[in-house]
Amino acid sequence: MNDVESVLLHTEGHVLHITLNRPRALNALTHSMVRTIDEALDLAAADDAVVAVLISGAGERGLCAGGDIRSIYEDARAGRRASVDFWRDEYRLNARIARFPKPYVALMDGLVMGGGVGVSAHGDIRVVTERSRVAMPETGIGFVPDVGGTRLLATAPGELGTHLALTGRPVDAAGALLCGLADHFVPSHRLPGLVQALARCAAPAEVTETVRRYATPAPDAELAAHRTWIDRCYTAATVEEIIERLTDDGAPEAGETARELLALPPTSLKVTLEAVRRARRLDSLEAALDQEFRVSCRAFDGHDLVEGVRARIIDKDRSPMWDPARLGDVTADEVARHFQPLGELELGLCPAP
Template sequence: MNNEDPVLVHTEGRIRHITLNRPRAINALTHTMVLRIDEALAAAERDDSVTAVLLSGAGERGLCAGGDIRAIYEDARAGGSTSVDFWRDEYRLNARIARFPKPYVALMDGIVMGGGVGVSAHGSIRIVTERSRVAMPETGIGFVPDVGGTHLLASAPGELGTHLALTGDAVGAGDALLCGLADHFVPSEHLVDLSRDVAGCTTSAEIVATVRRYATAPPVGALAAHRDWIDACYAADSVEEIVDRLQNCGVPAAKETAETILVKSPTALKVTLASVRGARRLGSLEAVLDQEFRVSCAAFTRPDLVEGVRAQIIDKDRNPQWSPARLAQVSSADVAGFFEPLGDRELGLARDASATG
């Protein structure tokens, strides 16, 4: 094992450890990392001496800040296609994690955003800490929640998932648990001891019992107290009506939320709402990932992705010039174009799952 590798894999006891190892980039995912994780999971699945997999991130800042946005930006500007290849393999990895036949323990400590959610929140044992900040912030860069994120958010209670999808807000441990993005709260100071004790487990039941022994009540989240206006406002059929309800419901926090939404990409907002609503209808993760792949491929060719990354990541002027600039200028036909079938370029996860039973 070379400590310079972007993904470190080693076995301790009966646990296969997978460590994301780009700490200076908050372990942002590259295509190489996705393939390496997939390879490690395939090996762990075949190895009868491995009881479970444990995913963690190197450094103090977080598990994973998402995909390598700069690489996607450069690829889109150049008219390339490597990002599409990356997403194809990344979404297949997300599906593998969700169906992994052994316990998949994800330590969601620190920043867990975008692609970081994809490699953790589909796992079977998802642990957050007091340092966790979990988010799908794609609308702020002219993109749409992916990596199975719309599946997760569509399953959140009431309209909490719609709220998080449109705003891109990050949540702490309590709200991550409330929204179904995590399973257990463990103080960060106990993660080393938990990892050590899990290594001695020989069965899935022992692993679950060990995690529960370390788990405690999480800090109180913020979302539960706002459920009334969130559920009422986000139940609207369009982004325009959601914003109108937020602005006029008489709750200061709701009005502030409307202001947050209105600085996001109008196109990304409308496509995101359609994606979350579509995910509810589709049901299975594989079908949702297929939908997200179509949307991501379409977004890759639209101007808002490049402009959003430029404004937020490259130039950092925080002043994106969205095209079109207003919600009213994004038509139903514009939104529908993001969901058009891709023919022989389809991801095909739902088809493959059906074929294998």
């Protein structure tokens, strides 16, 4: 499959459809796909006949499983910097989606992870189904939530976003709605009818009303049942204290979470906690993306990202050797280093002060 075929574009009625078309790779994003989506938004913004954009994923498994991390691994191993250029354009696309002047409808059916969240959850009409599993799983590979994920998770109720950022756990449709990652629940069997109805919309207001007409109440959010111990434990100041509280809490799920966190890369955990808490103090998505770009660049130059991808995707031995291996060995200075400005290499979505 060539790069052009990786993103399919067509118009139905007044809606421009963007279909991510790498189903065998769970529609993982490549740099050329990001560029094609951006060009499609150029076309949609300039065409008065287009009233809305709809993004979806080919195949039955999901919208998008994130960026092509195998390519990132190969890039880092070879000493190249193509991944940094990819992130630069990807994060700019994320910001553009959030500010797009026409309705941007994201069908978040099936798996939606990492970069998939970036091309969907910043839209203004986000649809989940009973098959949806939405996650920012970056800590599991020695990385940190990006594509605006720290901003999204920082604004989730209570400490739910901190929990999801550190563990990388997926949420179902109800959990996505609870955390502000989605807007509407539409059963998957109703999606074909929704798409056909959207094609008949002639104005932006009709798009919003049509989605509401097809939406139904979502099932109860399982995540909501855990809110008490999550809020109690994740307000702690440090990762070490969070794990201590989880261990001592008494809720079986809290203890299980503590053991899960202890297996994850210490540097990623500490930088992720700092990133989410800093994102709460930022006043825009663009500022969060600028911050994430700094962190991503520093993580790309580190040990754990390559090791995490190797253990999970390349060799699949599930036995990563993190460095440092203990939380106590990750210093405050090392965490702070990830957030230092990049000089001329800054993403620059926010004007310099």
